[in-house]
Amino acid sequence: MRKPLIVGNWKMNTLRADAEQLTGAAVMAATHHEGGVDVGIAPPALWLSACVGGAGHLLSVFGQNAHQAESGAFTGEVSAPMLADAGADGVILGHSERRHVFGETDAVIADKVVAALEAGLRVILCVGETLEQRDAQQTTEIVLGQAAAALGHVSSLEHLVIAYEPVWAIGTGRTATPEQAQEVHASLRHWIDQRYGAAAAATTRIQYGGSVKPTNASELLAMPDIDGALVGGASLDATSFSGIIEAAAR
Ligand code: PGA
Numbered sequence: 001m002r003k004p005l006i007v008g009n010w011k012m013n014t015l016r017a018d019a020e021q022l023t024g025a026a027v028m029a030a031t032h033h034e035g036g037v038d039v040g041i042a043p044p045a046l047w048l049s050a051c052v053g054g055a056g057h058l059l060s061v062f063g064q065n066a067h068q069a070e071s072g073a074f075t076g077e078v079s080a081p082m083l084a085d086a087g088a089d090g091v092i093l094g095h096s097e098r099r100h101v102f103g104e105t106d107a108v109i110a111d112k113v114v115a116a117l118e119a120g121l122r123v124i125l126c127v128g129e130t131l132e133q134r135d136a137q138q139t140t141e142i143v144l145g146q147a148a149a150a151l152g153h154v155s156s157l158e159h160l161v162i163a164y165e166p167v168w169a170i171g172t173g174r175t176a177t178p179e180q181a182q183e184v185h186a187s188l189r190h191w192i193d194q195r196y197g198a199a200a201a202a203t204t205r206i207q208y209g210g211s212v213k214p215t216n217a218s219e220l221l222a223m224p225d226i227d228g229a230l231v232g233g234a235s236l237d238a239t240s241f242s243g244i245i246e247a248a249a250r
Pocket of ligand 1: 009165169170171172173209210211212230231232233234
């Protein structure tokens with residue numbers, strides 16, 4: 001019922017030629033598995049137009065961040081209407097690197113979610129606990145708290161995807177076990193059910209992110225509440241990214 005969504009988050013990687021080559025490879029993989037899986041890429045903002053130009057209709061293109069204001073004196077920032085105008089389909093918000101490296105708070109992320117939806121973008125909202133929080137048995141409280149805060153002004157999840165990304169699994173080579181991830185995804189779905197109702201709970205996609213690779217994608221995606229992956233490192237290698245798309249299509 002929920003088609004898996006695989007999105008490659010390139011972070012601050014790729015020069016233009018790499019971006020074009022990875023876009024081409026992602027289009028090929030998306031075409032090959034058309035119908036079975038939705039595929040997206042999140043290139044650096046500077047390459048968005050080039051990637052949109054190469055993406056065709058099967059590949060979605062996402063920004064990696066957007067400012068909460070529509071425009072203004074915010075040197076170095078990119079707004080949601082700019083992403084939409086460049087042809088982006090959506091934007092990743094609340095990524096743990098934005099939260100922890102750039103100090104984005106739940107309140108800022110909530111404003112960004114509203115701005116992105118108003119600009120007509122889909123939103124991939126990232127949530128996830130640190131290792132300390134997991135060890136202190138606070139995982140559910142943190143993850144549901146982040147979701148509740150970020151979606152505080154949002155009345156429908158129609159244009160939302162949630163990505164559960166345990167901070168300790170991002171770029172570390174350490175993946176949550178399928179059971180660990182499933183447990184959190186199930187609590188998120190239960191939370192959606194209570195807050196937005198059964199239909200939203202049944203249709204909203206919850207991606208897993210954190211060291212997803214072709215070798216672990218199948219077992220993660222086999223879990224009932226894992227509906228796709230937000231892929232960092234492995235999305236920078238065309239063969240690995242295609243392997244994950246293939247695993248999702250199966
Ligand atoms: P990773 O990154 O796959 O390199 O762990 C995931 C992410 O940050 O979205």
